[in-house]
Amino acid sequence: MRKLVVFNNVSLDGYFADARGDMSWAHNDDAEWTAFAAENASGGGVLVLGRITYDLMAGYWPTPAALANAPAVAEGMNRMRKVVFSRTLDKAAWRNTTLVKGDIAAAVRRMKNEPGEGMAILGSGSIVSQLTQARLIDEYQIVVHPVVLGKGKTMFDGIGEQVSPRQTKTRALGNGNVVLWYEPKA
Numbered sequence: 001m002r003k004l005v006v007f008n009n010v011s012l013d014g015y016f017a018d019a020r021g022d023m024s025w026a027h028n029d030d031a032e033w034t035a036f037a038a039e040n041a042s043g044g045g046v047l048v049l050g051r052i053t054y055d056l057m058a059g060y061w062p063t064p065a066a067l068a069n070a071p072a073v074a075e076g077m078n079r080m081r082k083v084v085f086s087r088t089l090d091k092a093a094w095r096n097t098t099l100v101k102g103d104i105a106a107a108v109r110r111m112k113n114e115p116g117e118g119m120a121i122l123g124s125g126s127i128v129s130q131l132t133q134a135r136l137i138d139e140y141q142i143v144v145h146p147v148v149l150g151k152g153k154t155m156f157d158g159i160g161e162q163v164s165p166r167q168t169k170t171r172a173l174g175n176g177n178v179v180l181w182y183e184p185k186a
Helices: 032-043 049-056 066-071 071-079 106-115 125-133
Strands: 004-011 046-050 083-087 097-100 119-122 139-144 166-172 178-183
Touching: 004 083, 004 125, 032 071, 046 106, 046 125, 049 083, 066 071, 083 106, 106 119, 106 125, 119 125
Parallel strands: 004 119, 004 139, 046 083, 046 119, 083 097
Antiparallel strands: 139 178, 166 178
């Protein structure tokens, strides 16, 4: 069975985007962070995205600026297979992208049972929330940034019951970011 991983950046106060939906506070240009991000992006597999995150990424990663600023990450992002869940998009133009409409949990269950490499959700808070409730996420990789936003969007909005995953790993980076790995309790 394929593994489904969430990889998200969050502020110290728990938001993955500010009140306007901006995530630029999560971008770092130091060498250690760039190497970490490139290593994660080189893993292959399938990116699972909601429409908002898809629009943001499709508007940046295929551009010359992305290729100049972070060539290894851009190459990985553009090469990877992508699935975007949306009720409003008519087409998905970013290379290697499949548009899926309908029941997200049912589609992800099918995808998890297909052969192939793992899947990763980036951003996409409403999808993280829905798939957490459906118990379909195998691992959470959360990067905590040393910034307080005050207001914003949480990736767990709408969770109806407590979820208590267990921590499996931690990595502190020199820029102040801390990466935390969690898995659901059996």
